[in-house]
Amino acid sequence: MRALVVYESMYGNTRVVASEIADGLRVAYEVTLVPVAEATAELVAGADLLVAGGPTHMHGLSSASSRRMAEKAAAKDGSELRLDPDAGSPGLGAWLRDLGHRDGLAAAFDTRINGVAAFTGRASRPIAKLLKRRGYRLVAAPESFLVTSQSTLLDGEAARARRWGMTIGAASKTYSPAHT
Numbered sequence: 001m002r003a004l005v006v007y008e009s010m011y012g013n014t015r016v017v018a019s020e021i022a023d024g025l026r027v028a029y030e031v032t033l034v035p036v037a038e039a040t041a042e043l044v045a046g047a048d049l050l051v052a053g054g055p056t057h058m059h060g061l062s063s064a065s066s067r068r069m070a071e072k073a074a075a076k077d078g079s080e081l082r083l084d085p086d087a088g089s090p091g092l093g094a095w096l097r098d099l100g101h102r103d104g105l106a107a108a109f110d111t112r113i114n115g116v117a118a119f120t121g122r123a124s125r126p127i128a129k130l131l132k133r134r135g136y137r138l139v140a141a142p143e144s145f146l147v148t149s150q151s152t153l154l155d156g157e158a159a160r161a162r163r164w165g166m167t168i169g170a171a172s173k174t175y176s177p178a179h180t
């Protein structure tokens with residue numbers, strides 16, 4: 001059984017979370033972890049479980065302009081933000097909209113600032129919606145992993161991401177449509 005973990009990341013938080021989720025999934029799956037630019041149709045076609053995640057920008061998925069804002073923030077004098085090697089690749093939103101229709105299993109996650117989701121927004125919601133629109137059934141509710149306002153992953157979130165990977169791996173093996 002194969003799982004594909006696809007992520008978008010500007011500053012590396014979502015990449016780290018995606019990598020932990022991939023490690024958690026390895027208990028149950030042979031896992032491929034790729035940034036969105038490398039997530040080919042062939043990889044998608046070969047996956048029994050698709051897990052997709054990205055950073056929350058402006059309460060939802062990133063856009064070309066929010067990604068430019070992220071780049072500008074990192075380029076500012078004195079900024080401690082570092083652009084990820086895969087930053088600036090096509091956004092996850094466009095990738096999901098181009099995704100072929102498939103009756104497959106999936107899960108959605110995001111990273112976002114620590115706070116009440118009603119105020120911060122959460123990209124995992126639109127990611128889940130787009131996955132469902134493409135025919136995928138969600139094996140778990142969309143999940144957020146939290147960063148500080150300076151975009152540093154909170155203590156314990158990497159470990160929680162690994163556990164979430166294990167949880168969705170197990171849930172997908174005994175799939176129940178309760179979460180769709």
Ligand SMILES: Cc1cc2nc3c(=O)[nH]c(=O)nc-3n(C[C@H](O)[C@H](O)[C@H](O)COP(=O)(O)O)c2cc1C
Nearest residue numbers: 009010011012013014055056058059111112113120
């Ligand atoms: C342009 C921009 C807009 C953002 N908007 C939000 C937001 O609306 N809500 C939120 O919780 N976090 C927001 N953030 C913070 C990011 O979600 C957070 O830093 C995330 O962990 C970044 O992930 P990455 O390191 O994988 O790029 C924003 C960050 C940027 C650069």
